[in-house]
Amino acid sequence: QGNVAIYGTVDLALTRATSGGAATTGLKEGGHTASRIGFRGTEDLGGGLDAHFLLEAGYDPETGAGTLPGPGLAFSRQAFVGISGPWGQIDAGRMYTPMFYTLFRADPYGVNAVFSPLNLVSVTDAQPGISPFAARASGMLRYRTPASSPFLADIAYAPSKASEPSRRSGEFKGATFGWSAKPWYVAYGFQRARSGSGAAPVAVPAVTTYHALSASYQLADLTLYAHAMRTTVRHAAAPDARLLSLGASYPVTPFSSLVLEAAQRKLSGSERAQLAWTLGYDHHLSKRTALYARWLGLANRGGASATLAGVPVVADSGNGVRVLAAGIRHNF
Amino acid sequence: QGNVAIYGTVDLALTRATSGGAATTGLKEGGHTASRIGFRGTEDLGGGLDAHFLLEAGYDPETGAGTLPGPGLAFSRQAFVGISGPWGQIDAGRMYTPMFYTLFRADPYGVNAVFSPLNLVSVTDAQPGISPFAARASGMLRYRTPASSPFLADIAYAPSKASEPSRRSGEFKGATFGWSAKPWYVAYGFQRARSGSGAAPVAVPAVTTYHALSASYQLADLTLYAHAMRTTVRHAAAPDARLLSLGASYPVTPFSSLVLEAAQRKLSGSERAQLAWTLGYDHHLSKRTALYARWLGLANRGGASATLAGVPVVADSGNGVRVLAAGIRHNF
Amino acid sequence: QGNVAIYGTVDLALTRATSGGAATTGLKEGGHTASRIGFRGTEDLGGGLDAHFLLEAGYDPETGAGTLPGPGLAFSRQAFVGISGPWGQIDAGRMYTPMFYTLFRADPYGVNAVFSPLNLVSVTDAQPGISPFAARASGMLRYRTPASSPFLADIAYAPSKASEPSRRSGEFKGATFGWSAKPWYVAYGFQRARSGSGAAPVAVPAVTTYHALSASYQLADLTLYAHAMRTTVRHAAAPDARLLSLGASYPVTPFSSLVLEAAQRKLSGSERAQLAWTLGYDHHLSKRTALYARWLGLANRGGASATLAGVPVVADSGNGVRVLAAGIRHNF
Incomplete structure (x- = not known):
């Protein structure tokens, strides 16, 4: 147990969705x-090298069930082992993708x-055949620059496990600079x-970038905070998507x-589009415990029926989504 | 890990059931x-306030599989977060119901x-359409008086997640005083x-109380120990049930x-009824480890086929159940 | 937490299988x-007696999913409780079989x-109706000699849970001396x-020994290292199998x-047979972390299609298997 630290989050909110x-x-x-429980540890190997591991399961404290996908618990949020040194770190396993961290570092909502x-980057409305955005990927090998470096490089590759007819089906690549x-x-x-x-x-695998x-x-x-994103697809009939976002945070x-x-999402050659916004307020009771309020709006244009926050939207209705929540987040 | 305590129970018995x-x-x-493993912690927020959480999974040490419902592990025994103060505590998540604690505090078998x-409170023989007794409920908001108070109040509410045709389908309420x-x-x-x-x-949801x-x-x-219980149903054809129990414990x-x-269970307007009894003996090897013996009998009357302890009973046979067990319970 | 130790392994290798x-x-x-996470503890009962428990879940760090069988986590690797004294130890639950330990102590690959x-002991090619080799069994009662004893005895029994038509369906027995x-x-x-x-x-249950x-x-x-094994079956049409192995390890x-x-596996009255070998190299970065390389070959004879390492082999093809791997194993 001297080798293992337990950490996690419990987060629940009374929520009204329309x-x-x-x-x-x-x-x-x-x-x-997101609610989670994890186990992690680091071992000093000498010579400036460390070995480390991390195993993290998601769960829903409303029911106790596992998530991603559930209902049993699994280390499907993150599971990796690696070695780090002054030159950076090398990891293997299931991890957040490099692009996830690109976004994470500039999103006040993480x-x-x-x-x-x-x-909205995960919305695939009117983009049939696209590979949905993956915040995580399995079976990755990865190099990252050390946490102390102002220059960030993060390069990951998950080889295809396919043999025939294509040896690249399911292949995954990602990088951040x-x-x-x-x-x-x-x-x-x-x-x-x-x-x-x-x-x-x-x-002939479709290639989504x-x-x-x-x-x-x-x-x-x-x-x-600001982001500009673009999705393109080869070997599929899906149009390109563009996403722009702006944000601000202020300690009251x-x-x-x-x-x-x-944030807004637009497609080339389609009227279907989305605009989403969230107003949030956090009040910290301590370093580990916070109360929060959130107000999210999503507008669907051109008869689109994308959703956020898991709220059911009638297909091709153009209906929007409103979500109000007041909750507590406790880290352990 | 300074924030998290691991606790649990392993309990197995050599059992003969007929x-x-x-x-x-x-x-x-x-x-x-019941065998379980849990993670819990408390954080001092200052001003007499604490934040706390608890995550508890059940498992079967005979096979290692999760329970409730399994086969994977899940925090489906309990999963909640809350804040407590001198005025009591407020929790949110999946918990035992208030009525479960009403019974628990006066049951020598817990x-x-x-x-x-x-x-027998969980038996629904000859009560079609009834909502079975829930020892736990998901998605509850709850207030409880502080542990130090001789006066007990425990009030819980889980709103319906339904929209149409009834906004109260699945709603749950419970209280103890x-x-x-x-x-x-x-x-x-x-x-x-x-x-x-x-x-x-x-x-038109059936309402079971x-x-x-x-x-x-x-x-x-x-x-x-003594209990008197009653079950009533509205908007369903199920008869009322009454349950009476008496118990005693003595340190040999x-x-x-x-x-x-x-305990006995009787229905209004039906001959089907049950009588159950258990004789038990506990021998403590230490504060955490005990050996135990149990002898349970269940009699079904009027052709009833209720069961206890998961023993299969032939439908409408009136067969009873006998279970003998000698086991070990180890808390950690 | 003073009562519980967390332990485990994360092991991943870049692997090429043909x-x-x-x-x-x-x-x-x-x-x-094999990657695992476990919780275990020991309690001093006084008088030279200890109570102990162990709960161990397998997982795949490539995806984070549970194993045996997954996809949720479960304590299906091991889950038991017991008491030990100077006379040995008695356990109940799910455990490795006595014969597994017979092999384990003389296998440089564990x-x-x-x-x-x-x-190859788990291969059942051309032995229809046989009960596959079980490295673990559920619901066992077991006695083992103390770890300090040069004489080893390990006796386990899992009673059948069947009632009719045979009260011995699923019964399991094992022993090591x-x-x-x-x-x-x-x-x-x-x-x-x-x-x-x-x-x-x-x-009439088939009896596999x-x-x-x-x-x-x-x-x-x-x-x-050397092993000689034999499999026999009663009340099934499966031929006997014989397995011989030789091994050596040397600290470079x-x-x-x-x-x-x-190792080779041969059947009585069948041309179908297997020969398997592995060359391995371990380099320890520390007591807990090692890099390793493995090269496994499996030859199928007589049109057999057994496999190792989970590599798909075309049925009745006589195809062999080659697996090359370079990996890291980190214990915590």
Whole structure:
């Protein structure tokens, strides 16, 4: 046990969600930070080298069930082992993708799965055949620059497990290059996924590529955030998508902060589009425990029926989504 | 890890179960206390306030599989986060119901799922359409009086997640009010569940209500226990059920105790009824480890075919159940 | 937490597997030691007695999913509780079988599920109706001699859970008797499984018996290993199988060792047979972290299509298997 630290988050919010005429009220998990429990450790190997591991399971404290995908618990949030040194770190296993971190570092909501408007990157409305954005990938080998370096490089590769008819079905690549030195953070990230998998290979895999240019800038107490993203597909009939976002966070008191972020998603050659925004307020009871409020809006244009926060939207209705939440997030 | 405590129970017994002509012998889990592993922690927020969380998974040490429902592990026994102060505590998540605690505090078997005769409250024989008794509920918001208070109040509510056709499908309410001061414990508890769920709403949900009046009294070394319970249903054709129980526990030596409890369940307008009893003996090897023996009998009347301890009973046979067990319970 | 220790292994290797014309490359878990996380504890009961428990879950760090069988986590690797004293220890639950330990103590690869040639014991090619070799069994009661004793006895029994038509469907028995005193280890182990289960009893269960004679001998730095095994079946049409193996390990440097092991499996009255071998190299970065390389070959004779390391082999093709791996194993 001297080798292992247990950590995690419990996060629940009383939430009211509406779309069209339908409304539901109840507890919903992870409005601030997705609920998780993890085990991690580091071993000093001498000579400036460390070995480390991390195993992290998601769960829903509303029911106790596992997530991603559940209902049993699994280390499907993160599971990796690696070695680090003054030159950076090498890891193997299931991890967040490099592009996820590109976005994460410039999102005041931390790409929170419920309330960040940046989740528009995961919307695939009117893009049939596309590989959905992957915040995580399995079976990756990865190199990252050390945490102390202002220059960021993060390169990951997950080989295809397919044999025939295509040896690249399910292949995954991703990278980030950036610069992080106060008050600036600027980074470019991309990831490319080929459709199919080792179990179900595809003769000519569709190739989906996500690009992101992300930045944040700290102006006294105010922090500003911006992203420009683009999705392109080869060997599939899906149009390109473009995503723009702007955000700001401001500490109203030493223990509380106000956050506003908005994002829009547009397709080439389609009227279907989305605009999403979230207004948030955090009040810290301690370093580990916070109360929070969130107000999310999503507008669907051109008869689109994308959703955020898991709210059901009637297909091709153009209905929007509104979600109001007041919750507690406790880290352990 | 300074923030998290790991706790749990491993409990296995060599068990012989008979019903009609069928008999099986083998290891069975949880004859004293259901096997579980949990993670919990408390954070001092200052000003007399604490934040706390608890995550608890059940498992079967016979096979290692998760329970409730398994086969994977999940925090489906309990998963909640809350804040406590001198005024009591507020929690959110999946928890035991208030009425479960009403029974638990006056059951020498602690409502053990295998051997407590109080499990007759979970029998639904000849009550079609009833919502089975829930020892736990998901998505609850709850207020409880502080542990130091002799006056007990425990009020919980889980809103329906349904939208149409009924916004109350799956709604859950429960409460307990009582007094606990040695040598007395007296409490009234109830819970009300509406049929259906958010995923499968019902136009006119059946409303099942459980009531319990529970008491215990300590007379020198002897402790006496009694319960009176009633189940009523609206918008369903199920008859009412009444349950009465009596129990006693006595420390035979400083390290061992003898426990006897019996309960009967009767229906209005039906001959089908049950009588259950358990004789138990506990021998403590230490504070954390005990050996135990249990002898349970269940009689079905009027051709009923209810069961306890998971023993298969032939439908409408009137067969009874006998279970003998000798086991070990180890807390960690 | 003072009562519970967390332990485990993360093991991933970049692996290339070929059989016939098919080849796959990717991360694969557990090439040195199967990935696991466990919780265990011991309590001093006084008088030379201890109570203990162990709960162990397998997982795949490539995806984070649970194993055995997954996808959720479960304590299906091991889950038991017991009491130990100067006379040995008694346990109940799910455990490795006695015969598994017979093999384990004389296998330089520790019966590793991916690369040990001893996994030929789990091959059932051309033995229809046989109960596959069980490295673990559920619901066992067990006695073992104390760890300090050079004489080894390990006796386990899992009663059938069946009632009708046969009260012995699914019954399991196993035992090991041996002697372990440097430089020698010699042991005989067996296990017997009756087909069917409590849920699916069989009128006349097939009775599969595995026998093993295992030995190792340390000659200065060189350690030699040998096994002779036999499988026989009653009440099924399966022929007998015989398995022979030889192995050696040698510390090339104080921090690294070379291991070679080969095994063959032959059937009475069938041309179908297997020969497997593995060449391995371990380099220890620390006590807890090692880098390793493995090269496994499997030859199928007489049109057999057995496999090792989970590599798909075309049915009745006689194709062999080759697996090359370079990986990291980190214990915590």
